[in-house]
Amino acid sequence: MSQVETxxxxxxxxxxxxxxxxxxxxxxxNPPVNALSKSVRVGLIEHLNAAIADESVDxxxxxxxxxxxxxxxxxxxxxxxxxxxxxxxxxDVIENSPKPVVAxxxxxxxxxxxxxxxxxxxxxxxxxxxxxxPEVNLGILPGAGGTQRLPRLAGVQQALDMIVSGRPVAxxxxxxxxxVVVDSPETLLSSALAFCExxxxxxxxxxxxxxxxxxxxxxxxxxxxxxxxGLATQARGFFAPExxxxxxxxxxxxxxAEGLVREGELFMECMRSKEARAQQHFFFAERAASHVKxxxxxxxxxxxxxxxIIGAGTMGGGIAMNFANAxxxxxxxxxxxxxxxxxxxxxxxxxENSAKKGKLTAEQVEDRMALLTGxxxxxxxxxVDLVIEAVFExxxxxxxxxxxLDAVCKPGAILASNTSTLDIDEIGEATKRPEDVIGLHFFxxxxxxxxxxxxxxxxxSPEVIKTAMKMAKKINKVAVLVGVCFGFVxxxxxxxxxxxxxxxxxxxxxxxxxxxxxxxxxxxxxxxxMGDMAGxxxxxxVRESRRxxxxxxxxxxxxxxxxxxxGRVGLKAGKGVYLYEAGNRKPIPDPSVLELAKQVAADLGVxxxxxxxxxxxxxIIFPMINEGALILEEGIAxxxxxxxxxxxxxxxxxxxxxxxxxxxxxIGLKTVYDAMCKYRDELGEHGKNWFEPAPLLKKLAEQGKxxxxx
Ligand code: 3H9
Numbered sequence: 001m002s003q004v005e006t007x008x009x010x011x012x013x014x015x016x017x018x019x020x021x022x023x024x025x026x027x028x029x030n031p032p033v034n035a036l037s038k039s040v041r042v043g044l045i046e047h048l049n050a051a052i053a054d055e056s057v058d059x060x061x062x063x064x065x066x067x068x069x070x071x072x073x074x075x076x077x078x079x080x081x082x083x084x085x086x087x088x089x090x091x092d093v094i095e096n097s098p099k100p101v102v103a104x105x106x107x108x109x110x111x112x113x114x115x116x117x118x119x120x121x122x123x124x125x126x127x128x129x130x131x132x133x134p135e136v137n138l139g140i141l142p143g144a145g146g147t148q149r150l151p152r153l154a155g156v157q158q159a160l161d162m163i164v165s166g167r168p169v170a171x172x173x174x175x176x177x178x179x180v181v182v183d184s185p186e187t188l189l190s191s192a193l194a195f196c197e198x199x200x201x202x203x204x205x206x207x208x209x210x211x212x213x214x215x216x217x218x219x220x221x222x223x224x225x226x227x228x229x230g231l232a233t234q235a236r237g238f239f240a241p242e243x244x245x246x247x248x249x250x251x252x253x254x255x256x257a258e259g260l261v262r263e264g265e266l267f268m269e270c271m272r273s274k275e276a277r278a279q280q281h282f283f284f285a286e287r288a289a290s291h292v293k294x295x296x297x298x299x300x301x302x303x304x305x306x307x308x309i310i311g312a313g314t315m316g317g318g319i320a321m322n323f324a325n326a327x328x329x330x331x332x333x334x335x336x337x338x339x340x341x342x343x344x345x346x347x348x349x350x351x352e353n354s355a356k357k358g359k360l361t362a363e364q365v366e367d368r369m370a371l372l373t374g375x376x377x378x379x380x381x382x383x384v385d386l387v388i389e390a391v392f393e394x395x396x397x398x399x400x401x402x403x404x405l406d407a408v409c410k411p412g413a414i415l416a417s418n419t420s421t422l423d424i425d426e427i428g429e430a431t432k433r434p435e436d437v438i439g440l441h442f443f444x445x446x447x448x449x450x451x452x453x454x455x456x457x458x459x460x461s462p463e464v465i466k467t468a469m470k471m472a473k474k475i476n477k478v479a480v481l482v483g484v485c486f487g488f489v490x491x492x493x494x495x496x497x498x499x500x501x502x503x504x505x506x507x508x509x510x511x512x513x514x515x516x517x518x519x520x521x522x523x524x525x526x527x528x529x530m531g532d533m534a535g536x537x538x539x540x541x542v543r544e545s546r547r548x549x550x551x552x553x554x555x556x557x558x559x560x561x562x563x564x565x566x567g568r569v570g571l572k573a574g575k576g577v578y579l580y581e582a583g584n585r586k587p588i589p590d591p592s593v594l595e596l597a598k599q600v601a602a603d604l605g606v607x608x609x610x611x612x613x614x615x616x617x618x619x620i621i622f623p624m625i626n627e628g629a630l631i632l633e634e635g636i637a638x639x640x641x642x643x644x645x646x647x648x649x650x651x652x653x654x655x656x657x658x659x660x661x662x663x664x665x666x667i668g669l670k671t672v673y674d675a676m677c678k679y680r681d682e683l684g685e686h687g688k689n690w691f692e693p694a695p696l697l698k699k700l701a702e703q704g705k706x707x708x709x710x
Contacts, residue, residue: 009043011050012066013057016197021058023196024051028064029653033071036112038083043088044116058204059196060097062120063104063189070110073140075280078271087112087144091119100199104184104192108168111135115142118149121207123201124180124192125171132168136240138283139276139656142668143267147247148259149613152212153177156219158250159304160227164235164244210256219252237522238277238656254498274666278658281708282648285641290473290479292638294456295466302412302467304474308333308381310401311390312343312374315418318446321347321390322475325447330376331384340374346370350447357699378408379401388440392417398422399430406431414464416440421487421542436457438468441488442477443650448463451649452477453488480645483636486546487641490650492631493660496623496690498539498660501527503556505593506601508608511577512589517616522654527620528589532576536560538570555686558598563593612670618675625664625672629694632710640665640707665706673701 010027026047028034044062051060064070075086091193094101094116103109106126114131119121125131127635133142133150133395141147142163151159153176162169182191199205225246235241243266250262271275309320310333320330324347334340351365360368380389387409389401398417407414415437417427428437454468465481482489501514505528531539538603543557563577569587570576601608628639630642635700637643644659657663664672672691680691693701700707 008037008039009047011047013054014061014193014198016059016193017190018081018157018197021197022056023059023061023193024054024057025061025063026051028070029066033066034066034068034113035071035074035076036087036090036116037074037077041085041087041271042121044090045085045093046664048200050522051237052097052099054449056521057099058200059185060099060101061104061192061196062094062101062141063192064485066107068107068113069103069105069109070116071108072113072115072135073144075283077290078280079526087115088264091115091144094266095119095121095210097121097206100204100206102196102198102199103190105129105131105171106188108132110168111121111142111146112144115144115146115149118153118177118209119145121205122179122195123177124188124195125178125181126182126185126188127170127172129171129185131174132166133163134166134168136164136166136238136244137279139238139240139273139279139690140270141240141244141247141263141416142324143271145260145263147244147263148251148256149209150378151219151248151251152178152214153207156214156248157223158503159251160223160245160248160383161537162229164231164241165247200455214252216252221628224249237654238280240270243270251340258702275656278656278662278666279660281641281662282644282655285644285662286478288639288641289478289645290469291482292465292469294481295462299462302414302463302471304328304385304414304467304471306331306384306386308387308409309390310334310387310405312340313347313390315442315444316388316390317343317347318444318448319390319418319442320372320488321350321368321447322442322477324371325583327371328475329371330373331380332372333378333381334374334376336498337376340376344369344372344374357506376582380406381405382408383410384413386416387417388416390442393419393422395422395426398427402427402430402437406433412436414438414467416468418442420491421545423486424455424484428457428459435461436464436465439484439488440468441490443490449650450476450478451490451646452479453490453646453650454479454481455488456481457484478645478649480642482646483634484633485636487629489628489631490544490646491635492636493624493627493643493647494651496627497620498527498531499556499690500619500623501531503561504611504616505577505597506555506559506606507611508597508601509611510594512587513611514616514620514683515587517613521617521621522657526654528577531560532570532578532580532587535572535587536564536576540564554614555604558604559597562596562600568593612650621660621663621680622672622675622679623690625660626676626691626694626697628661628664629700629707632707633694633696640710661707665708669697669701670704673697 008030010029012025014025028040030037030040051057057130065642101120102122103120109117109131117454133146135142154174180195180491182188247266250259298603306329307323307332309316312332312334321334323330350371354360355365387405391397391401416425417439420441424439428434438460441453442452443449452472455561469479511528515528518526568575571580574580577589631637640661643661647653647659648655676691680687
């Protein structure tokens with residue numbers, strides 16, 4: 001056995017089990033995910049050529065000794081540079097090798113990683129291994145032959161599903177793709193070497209995927225038409241999914257070489273799109289959110305083995321489910337047994353609904369319920385490692401709770417509040433251990449929404465911050481660390497969103513027009529539909545706690561307040577800004593609301609006029625961006641990409657725009673700044689109060705910079 005190492009691909013000569021044949025094993029080794037960076041591509045070509053030239057070598061294997069085969073092309077190279085040899089060139093060398101090349105997938109293979117395997121002559125893996133072409137999530141399509149080779153091996157329908165959805169599939173479900181699927185990874189290498197021997201024994205045939213003929217009868221025109229139709233809502237606003245379909249269509253309609261050319265054209269079209277820039281920004285933003293400066297490798301992490309949750313309402317119950325889902329026992333605390341029983345029954349119902357949909361087995365439901373116990377005594381929380389309170393949103397109530405927790409919880413227990421607006425520093429003052437106090441702001445429904453705002457106070461210790469960030473990962477949340485201010489990052493920025501929507505209704509805009517423009521912009525629903533769904537009374541409650549702050553310009557909320565006074569609190573009442581038929585969530589415009597808007601506008605001396613689509617976007621989205629700039633200046637968020645993560649995961653901001661701050665970077669900060677100045681100058685008192693550009697926005701716009709440059 002001889003061994004030659006390059007930096008990114010190892011080379012080893014191995015004998016097959018009977019010692020009859022020699023295998024050249026090419027080990028990709030580019031941590032952390034074996035991305036196919038330039039060094040890997042160069043290494044693969046060098047070693048392939050060496051193996052082809054070495055007369056003693058019978059078969060070539062491409063594999064990895066890491067826990068995955070490859071995470072695909074190196075996304076950080078997409079911004080340019082010296083990229084030769086590119087991936088299709090490497091795959092060309094593999095496919096045209098005169099000696100058989102076997103891909104041995106020792107772990108997941110994604111994107112270009114799977115494309116490497118598809119260009120090999122044979123593929124071996126284990127049953128549960130996951131493979132996929134997730135490029136669509138980056139706003140692109142598989143650009144190294146994946147759209148042409150996968151339909152040839154997996155069938156057109158399966159390839160379409162994988163390429164358009166980006167979802168990984170277990171190897172055992174892809175019989176056309178794999179020649180050998182072993183039960184467990186432990187036996188993979190020995191089985192792969194035995195397979196190599198068989199390949200040699202059978203004449204060392206090179207079996208090129210490009211030579212496989214697609215059975216066109218399996219891919220009639222209607223298949224693609226139906227696919228497009230089924231995808232319309234899901235792919236709304238995205239650029240890549242339609243191009244993915246076109247590329248697979250090309251695999252059916254064109255010979256392989258022409259199909260590859262078409263794939264290349266569509267790939268470049270996607271690469272140049274603003275959606276791809278946004279989605280790739282978001283890919284890194286999500287990962288960067290976990291890189292925080294508040295702790296380092298040396299900072300200890302506390303063990304979270306049991307959790308207490310105070311409040312068994314919808315929020316508390318949702319939070320508890322996250323922990324039970326992760327196998328962590330929870331003690332739920334309520335003052336009254338009845339409330340506790342109701343809360344636990346609601347959780348059971350939620351789990352049973354999941355079981356009905358086939359997402360859980362009956363046994364899993366019972367296992368999870370067994371992790372949830374309840375108590376009406378604070379003393380029950382004496383031994384938990386973390387407590388999260390989800391009680392009524394009032395400072396005095398929260399402080400009482402924290403005082404009680406301080407008295408019963410063991411030293412080292414983390415005391416967390418799920419408040420969405422209150423000052424957590426002030427909450428922490430109720431305890432003798434403010435360094436153990438932190439905010440864990442879950443978004444509703446807490447068992448579904450991925451986002452967790454982790455709110456550090458001025459006193460929270462690095463150890464507690466690090467523990468909270470790690471714990472979030474364990475319960476499958478995307479955590480973003482923020483500082484204390486009213487509403488933290490998400491709810492603070494959303495204030496301008498609701499404010500301008502209401503104010504524009506006063507100025508003559510209709511709720512259905514404003515909602516449609518925002519929906520078309522990519523949000524899941526417009527501000528009025530959202531307000532009705534959440535409950536207009538909730539908005540009024542938050543405004544009430546902010547009267548001091550907004551008293552200088554209450555014009556925008558007078559109309560909303562009047563609607564609440566009339567009992568128009570939203571969907572739950574059958575009437576809010578819109579009307580609703582019983583059991584139906586579809587908003588029905590109500591002319592009487594416009595009439596009321598007209599009257600209020602006349603009383604306040606606000607002129608009514610037509611409002612354009614552009615003005616709606618600028619007035620609703622730009623103040624959010626401006627608030628984001630203030631948040632960055634104040635250090636409430638550490639980086640603009642953190643704000644984007646909060647908005648995509650917490651508020652449904654379209655990922656194909658990358659989040660509000662990336663959207664601003666894309667259209668140019670000068671555009672945002674100029675529009676803020678315009679509305680400040682044109683909207684009278686309202687403009688002066690709410691459209692003053694943040695100093696940071698002004699500075700970056702003047703310097704021609706982006707938030708991402710900070
Ligand atoms: C492609 O293949 C195009 C081709 O069709 C055509 C080309 C011509 N590149 O996610 P993690 C980084 S497009 C560069 O936390 P996990 C990531 O940023 C590609 N970097 O690990 C992070 O860095 P940091 C198609 C990458 O174990 C670190 O690695 N492939 C890449 O939870 C760890 O990542 C995909 O879309 C990459 N491809 O999950 C797959 N991937 O530590 C994208 C990751 O500095 N990747 N990084 O924050 C993934 O889905 C997950 O990373 C994976 C591992 C499942 C592989």
